[in-house]
Amino acid sequence: xxxxxxxxxESISPADFKNNYYAxxxxxxxxxxxxxxxxxxxxxxxxxxxxxxxxxxxxYNNIKSDAYTAINTADGYMKFxxxxxxxxxxxxxxxxxxxxxxxxxxxxxxxxxxPDAYMSGFVKKYPMLFVGGQGSITHMHxxxxxxxxxxxxxxxxxxxxxxxxxxxxKLYRKPWEVLSVxxxxxxxxxxxxxxxxxxxxxxxxxxxxxxxxxxxMPAGYWHHMExxxxxxxxxxxxxxxxxxxxxxxxxxxxxxxGIDTLMKKTxxxxxxxxxxxxxxxxxxxxxxxxxxxx
Numbered sequence: 001x002x003x004x005x006x007x008x009x010e011s012i013s014p015a016d017f018k019n020n021y022y023a024x025x026x027x028x029x030x031x032x033x034x035x036x037x038x039x040x041x042x043x044x045x046x047x048x049x050x051x052x053x054x055x056x057x058x059x060y061n062n063i064k065s066d067a068y069t070a071i072n073t074a075d076g077y078m079k080f081x082x083x084x085x086x087x088x089x090x091x092x093x094x095x096x097x098x099x100x101x102x103x104x105x106x107x108x109x110x111x112x113x114x115p116d117a118y119m120s121g122f123v124k125k126y127p128m129l130f131v132g133g134q135g136s137i138t139h140m141h142x143x144x145x146x147x148x149x150x151x152x153x154x155x156x157x158x159x160x161x162x163x164x165x166x167x168x169x170k171l172y173r174k175p176w177e178v179l180s181v182x183x184x185x186x187x188x189x190x191x192x193x194x195x196x197x198x199x200x201x202x203x204x205x206x207x208x209x210x211x212x213x214x215x216x217m218p219a220g221y222w223h224h225m226e227x228x229x230x231x232x233x234x235x236x237x238x239x240x241x242x243x244x245x246x247x248x249x250x251x252x253x254x255x256x257x258g259i260d261t262l263m264k265k266t267x268x269x270x271x272x273x274x275x276x277x278x279x280x281x282x283x284x285x286x287x288x289x290x291x292x293x294x
Contacts, residue, residue: 053081092133156231163204165220
């Protein structure tokens with residue numbers, strides 16, 4: 001992996017953001033945006049336990065999905081408050097994602113401001129909370145709806161890998177899916193370049209998010225996240241402004257995923273082998289184009 005740090009600013013004008021990051025499809029960290037929100041001081045574990053602790057949520061472990069596993073299938077269910085108490089108690093390889101806490105506690109939407117000056121198309125019905133225990137992992141993927149993301153960290157530290165969408169074949173993307181075949185878990189201790197040599201060519205970014213950091217992830221960016229500490233974050237999603245971008249997101253959300261789910265049910269072994277073959281063909285082509293021999 002060829003990694004560089006994400007640029008970081010305390011604040012930025014909407015014009016500079018649009019010209020230098022949004023239009024350029026380039027990630028950015030804004031450290032001061034969330035510090036202006038009541039949520040920066042107000043949101044913590046006990047606050048969430050008090051207001052939505054009785055709601056049942058799906059929890060997800062660190063095991064990567066296989067040929068027989070549908071995307072986003074929960075590994076178990078528990079009350080949100082019980083889960084947060086476990087998170088507070090120590091390392092826990094369980095996480096929650098795409099939890100619309102605001103549906104259950106709409107009053108807390110007043111704790112932050114939608115940054116409409118930076119981009120249009122925010123899906124304001126669905127701000128999402130992401131929670132993970134220390135040691136939990138979100139495996140390498142891109143968001144299926146191809147939306148732009150403002151991801152704000154509110155507790156703990158989180159290590160993030162980011163790659164532009166076009167690096168997909170170097171990252172060993174599974175055809176018809178948003179996931180990579182390769183396992184990037186704990187990559188700082190050593191990545192399996194022996195089985196996934198094309199990853200050496202992938203050009204991306206690395207960053208550690210801390211309390212109050214807002215990460216702008218352009219549409220389609222691959223991301224892998226590791227919870228260095230127990231923590232939670234909020235994502236604000238914005239649809240792409242172009243018609244082509246919107247249609248691409250709709251196709252992946254309903255067309256691509258529907259076909260993949262159908263094939264996993266009807267011919268899982270054949271489908272898995274077919275996709276696996278394509279993964280390595282694509283990676284070999286990338287290495288050949290780069291003139292590298294491994």
